[in-house]
Amino acid sequence: MSIATLTRADAPTDANWRLSGHCLDVDPDVMHPDPRDRHGNGQARSICNGCPVQTQCLADAVRARDYGGVRGGLTGAERRERYGQPKPKPCGTCQQKFTPRTRTQVNCGPCAKTLNRHRSPR
Numbered sequence: 001m002s003i004a005t006l007t008r009a010d011a012p013t014d015a016n017w018r019l020s021g022h023c024l025d026v027d028p029d030v031m032h033p034d035p036r037d038r039h040g041n042g043q044a045r046s047i048c049n050g051c052p053v054q055t056q057c058l059a060d061a062v063r064a065r066d067y068g069g070v071r072g073g074l075t076g077a078e079r080r081e082r083y084g085q086p087k088p089k090p091c092g093t094c095q096q097k098f099t100p101r102t103r104t105q106v107n108c109g110p111c112a113k114t115l116n117r118h119r120s121p122r
Helices: 003-009 038-048 054-063 076-083 109-119
Strands: none
Touching: 054 076
């Protein structure tokens, strides 16, 4: 599921959706375990499992770029990996570092324009 799909489909319709969360009465430290604590992360995930607002919670965390704790059943690292900003990588043509706009983008903007000019007959 992409960030666009997630935020469009699961935008909270009720501003008070958090009041229905399974974590409402849970100590916040339980939902924010040390990222290396597999048992703590598992405990937080088990609270998320079956939660009626799990999808809204995930969409809210992604939209807010909140990478702390477990939200929507995913750790902050998992949310960042799936929905976070892409990391800079070398251009396939000039090797200069650039930040891709899509996961499949191989060339930086200037190289892509140059390549498209050479490919497109005018």
